[in-house]
Amino acid sequence: MLDYQLKGYHGIVLPKLDIGLDSSGPDAEHIFISHAHADHLPRDRNMHVYATPATSKLMRIRGFKGDITTLNFGQKLTLPHADVSLYPAGHILGSAMIGIQSDEGHILYTGDYRTPPSPVTEGFLHPDRVDYFITEATFPLPIYKWKPHEIIFEEIRTFALESLNEGATPVFFCYNLGKAQEVMHALAPLKLTIQIHGAGKQLCDVYTEFGYNLGNYEAYNKATVQDHNVLITPLSSLEQPMISNIRKKRLAYVSGWAAHESRRVQLGVDKLIVLSDHIDFFELIKICEKIEPKMVYITHTPNPKVVQHFLHEKGIASVPLNLESHDEE
Amino acid sequence: MKSEPNYNISSFYRFCTIVQQIAESRGSIKKASLFANYLKSLQESTDIALACRFIGEGAFSTVSGKKASIGHRTIAVCAAQFCEIDYDLVFKPCRTATGSSSETIEKLMENLPDATIKRTPKGLSLQEIESAFIQLESISKRTEKEALLQAFWGMMTPIEIKYFIRIMGQGSLRIGFEARSIINALSSAFDADTEKVRYAHMITGSLEKAALLAIENRLNEARFRLFHPLAFMLATPSEPEDIESIQDYIAEEKFDGMRCQLHAEGKKVKLFSRDLNEVTDAFPEICSHFESMHLAPIVLDGEICVFKENTILPFQQLQKRMGVKKPTPKLLSDYPVVFIAYDVLYHENETTFDLPLNERRILLDRICLGHGIKISRQMEIQSADQVHQLFDEALLNGNEGLMLKKKDSTYEYGQRKKTWIKIKKPGGSLDTVIMYAHAGSGKRGGTYSDFTLGISVKDNPKYSEQFIPIGKAYGGYTDDELKKINKAIKPLVVERFGPTLSLKPGIIVELEFDDIQINKRTKAGYTLRLPRFKAIRWDLSPNDADTLEDVERLYQARLNRKRRDQKAGNSLIDYGIKDLD
Numbered sequence: 001m002l003d004y005q006l007k008g009y010h011g012i013v014l015p016k017l018d019i020g021l022d023s024s025g026p027d028a029e030h031i032f033i034s035h036a037h038a039d040h041l042p043r044d045r046n047m048h049v050y051a052t053p054a055t056s057k058l059m060r061i062r063g064f065k066g067d068i069t070t071l072n073f074g075q076k077l078t079l080p081h082a083d084v085s086l087y088p089a090g091h092i093l094g095s096a097m098i099g100i101q102s103d104e105g106h107i108l109y110t111g112d113y114r115t116p117p118s119p120v121t122e123g124f125l126h127p128d129r130v131d132y133f134i135t136e137a138t139f140p141l142p143i144y145k146w147k148p149h150e151i152i153f154e155e156i157r158t159f160a161l162e163s164l165n166e167g168a169t170p171v172f173f174c175y176n177l178g179k180a181q182e183v184m185h186a187l188a189p190l191k192l193t194i195q196i197h198g199a200g201k202q203l204c205d206v207y208t209e210f211g212y213n214l215g216n217y218e219a220y221n222k223a224t225v226q227d228h229n230v231l232i233t234p235l236s237s238l239e240q241p242m243i244s245n246i247r248k249k250r251l252a253y254v255s256g257w258a259a260h261e262s263r264r265v266q267l268g269v270d271k272l273i274v275l276s277d278h279i280d281f282f283e284l285i286k287i288c289e290k291i292e293p294k295m296v297y298i299t300h301t302p303n304p305k306v307v308q309h310f311l312h313e314k315g316i317a318s319v320p321l322n323l324e325s326h327d328e329e
Numbered sequence: 330m331k332s333e334p335n336y337n338i339s340s341f342y343r344f345c346t347i348v349q350q351i352a353e354s355r356g357s358i359k360k361a362s363l364f365a366n367y368l369k370s371l372q373e374s375t376d377i378a379l380a381c382r383f384i385g386e387g388a389f390s391t392v393s394g395k396k397a398s399i400g401h402r403t404i405a406v407c408a409a410q411f412c413e414i415d416y417d418l419v420f421k422p423c424r425t426a427t428g429s430s431s432e433t434i435e436k437l438m439e440n441l442p443d444a445t446i447k448r449t450p451k452g453l454s455l456q457e458i459e460s461a462f463i464q465l466e467s468i469s470k471r472t473e474k475e476a477l478l479q480a481f482w483g484m485m486t487p488i489e490i491k492y493f494i495r496i497m498g499q500g501s502l503r504i505g506f507e508a509r510s511i512i513n514a515l516s517s518a519f520d521a522d523t524e525k526v527r528y529a530h531m532i533t534g535s536l537e538k539a540a541l542l543a544i545e546n547r548l549n550e551a552r553f554r555l556f557h558p559l560a561f562m563l564a565t566p567s568e569p570e571d572i573e574s575i576q577d578y579i580a581e582e583k584f585d586g587m588r589c590q591l592h593a594e595g596k597k598v599k600l601f602s603r604d605l606n607e608v609t610d611a612f613p614e615i616c617s618h619f620e621s622m623h624l625a626p627i628v629l630d631g632e633i634c635v636f637k638e639n640t641i642l643p644f645q646q647l648q649k650r651m652g653v654k655k656p657t658p659k660l661l662s663d664y665p666v667v668f669i670a671y672d673v674l675y676h677e678n679e680t681t682f683d684l685p686l687n688e689r690r691i692l693l694d695r696i697c698l699g700h701g702i703k704i705s706r707q708m709e710i711q712s713a714d715q716v717h718q719l720f721d722e723a724l725l726n727g728n729e730g731l732m733l734k735k736k737d738s739t740y741e742y743g744q745r746k747k748t749w750i751k752i753k754k755p756g757g758s759l760d761t762v763i764m765y766a767h768a769g770s771g772k773r774g775g776t777y778s779d780f781t782l783g784i785s786v787k788d789n790p791k792y793s794e795q796f797i798p799i800g801k802a803y804g805g806y807t808d809d810e811l812k813k814i815n816k817a818i819k820p821l822v823v824e825r826f827g828p829t830l831s832l833k834p835g836i837i838v839e840l841e842f843d844d845i846q847i848n849k850r851t852k853a854g855y856t857l858r859l860p861r862f863k864a865i866r867w868d869l870s871p872n873d874a875d876t877l878e879d880v881e882r883l884y885q886a887r888l889n890r891k892r893r894d895q896k897a898g899n900s901l902i903d904y905g906i907k908d909l910d
Contacts, residue, residue: 143436
């Protein structure tokens with residue numbers, strides 16, 4: 001069995017290896033950050049961590065002050081007790097799965113991941129075999145099965161064009177790191193101007209710097225937002241004046257949780273677009289079968305039982321790791 | 330992925346895609362125009378009528394009295410079996426996540442390879458779907474019903490399966506498109522006068538029938554026929570202080586019984602319940618009483634109550650009689666019922682619903698006096714204070730509250746704002762624990778505003794859990810209180826599925842309700858009528874929560890509450906008493 005400790009509200013520490021995964025504090029010497037979403041960042045903003053170059057840039061924008069040693073995908077880092085390599089996770093720009101080779105065996109910690117990968121990430125790649133697989137399971141039920149990106153992107157474009165044809169401003173509610181850029185990438189071929197809410201623009205600049213096409217975008221501007229533009233903003237602005245000031249609008253909620261029909265009435269939106277940057281139930285089971293782990297550890301999940309049941313039927317052992325789930329969608 | 334068969338104009342699949350579009354569009358005008366265009370595209374009037382029935386009534390017309398009668402659980406178990414998944418281990422958590430059984434089934438049918446392989450969509454027509462419902466209704470054996478259900482699902486796409494299940498439930502399709510909008514769609518599709526379609530709906534009690542009359546340009550023929558129920562007029566709840574010119578209303582006590590429409594002519598009597606189903610056989614003593622009067626053709630609106638030793642007994646006792654088609658002599662003598670009239674809708678070959686209430690009342694009074702029929706007592710009112718006084722009297726008489734009716738109002742079906750008003754008071758309260766929080770809707774979107782409340786069963790050997798649900802509440806708190814709850818639930822979250830949070834017991838709510846009823850289908854065995862927040866008891870802990878035994882005690886107390894003798898004629902005038910003396 002894997003020797004681990006749960007630290008803080010989301011981190012995992014491997015004490016024998018002196019390694020921390022998305023953890024914070026002095027429990028491990030070497031701390032690896034999988035990606036720049038708030039629920040995976042260390043609470044201590046001044047410590048030393050390892051991360052990919054893109055994650056490093058995004059962490060700085062989000063206020064991380066500590067020392068970051070950047071590590072490229074595929075670059076092996078040799079530590080006293082283990083060798084560590086990062087694998088592209090397909091979740092958001094810079095997102096990495098953390099692979100650890102040691103006497104304990106081969107451990108893979110997924111952070112948050114998505115396969116098929118989001119087109120605005122470095123892709124998705126995993127080691128062929130893993131002994132201990134520590135996986136997220138944000139969408140752990142067979143009601144969750146994602147459509148191919150191209151189909152969803154077409155839905156996004158159609159929604160934007162139809163709204164503009166009706167003389168309405170299309171508004172996409174989505175998380176400002178990851179989802180926002182996917183939607184912008186989908187809209188890019190339309191050559192429209194996309195306005196993005198305050199904090200989001202700087203994050204978009206990092207994507208552009210790394211060579212991803214997000215189309216023409218600018219910061220939200222109250223005076224011009226209704227001039228045939230598209231608005232991208234987090235769900236928290238739903239009841240803010242920013243939205244109520246738009247005279248004629250059509251609202252879309254872009255999230256994995258948009259798979260629940262009840263969200264339409266609950267949020268009062270026109271369109272639910274099911275686009276998630278997390279792995280769906282079926283891909284999760286498939287990858288577990290593929291890498292044949294001795295043990296699957298299920299984290300970041302509302303309910304691990306159904307995944308465990310399906311894995312059990314395939315002869316794969318699994319246990320839940322009771323980290324609190326703080327879903328970012 | 331299987332390719333979809335060539336769906337034609339009158340296919341059920343096409344109907345379902347339109348229904349989905351209606352669900353996905355906002356505003357009643359847009360929804361109505363989508364449906365109107367769909368109706369216009371249909372060639373046969375049979376299909377138009379079926380589309381109206383399926384979207385507004387169910388598998389069977391509401392006035393047919395028929396139901397496919399397959400329970401929610403049977404459908405869910407059947408679907409789990411079809412998809413080859415474990416009902417408890419897999420289906421139930423999925424349903425918890427979506428909050429809807431039919432939506433869960435739609436998704437599982439779409440996603441699970443074991444389910445997709447069994448389905449070969451046939452592009453069934455609306456008429457084939459109707460015959461499927463008829464077949465399901467005609468079979469009584471459960472196993473055969475299940476097999477048939479699965480066979481039909483095998484010929485459908487997931488979206489067809491979802492709406493097939495919702496239509497079969499005879500309830501709302503949950504697409505925000507109700508009778509009023511369907512009537513608007515119908516009138517615009519067939520260039521018919523909206524008021525005439527509405528009238529036809531009231532007369533026939535059926536959207537399907539109203540549609541047929543509209544298509545065939547026969548709305549003028551929509552005429553009342555005796556022994557065919559009329560849609561009921563309903564009341565809006567309010568407070569006496571909120572009513573303008575209160576002296577324009579008269580008051581009646583609100584009986585704690587079952588609404589009933591009585592049709593009679595000579596020796597023939599029929600009774601209809603509020604959902605327009607015939608309930609004649611359940612109440613033979615009322616029928617024989619009215620048969621003996623040899624009435625000229627008449628329709629009365631009124632209430633059925635259990636009435637014993639001159640006392641009106643609680644609804645809970647009437648429940649023993651409801652749905653029992655051939656009551657035994659013992660049941661009849663234990664729970665004798667009476668019909669108390671309060672309106673007349675048809676008399677001697679004339680409809681009277683277009684007359685003002687005070688004129689209908691004069692007529693009703695004359696008829697009841699002449700035949701010894703019990704009638705509600707009416708009281709003039711001058712002020713809100715007086716309403717409060719009358720309200721307290723009504724409770725002493727064993728009734729629920731008061732009805733205020735506008736004196737000059739005509740009888741119109743549905744809920745006409747502030748024409749009929751009901752005034753009620755809470756039936757009691759319980760200290761309960763918040764078990765689940767659900768994300769709110771509309772202007773409450775983004776916060777958790779709906780809550781499932783539980784009572785304690787930790788010392789009850791029949792249950793393995795600590796708390797079981799007793800009701801779901803979504804109101805009664807202030808904005809500030811709601812903010813405070815939303816903060817307090819954060820550390821209590823155990824599980825989270827998008828809009829639903831499962832919580833550790835921690836927050837105690839004093840829950841107010843109108844009434845307690847026995848309901849064997851729930852875990853507690855009881856349901857609360859209209860549960861809502863009274864107060865959040867930050868001073869209490871889960872150990873202080875009320876128990877199932879407390880619910881039982883409250884139920885019994887309400888049941889056995891003292892009720893005044895009606896000899897004095899407090900709530901009703903019994904024109905029959907003279908004859909008995």
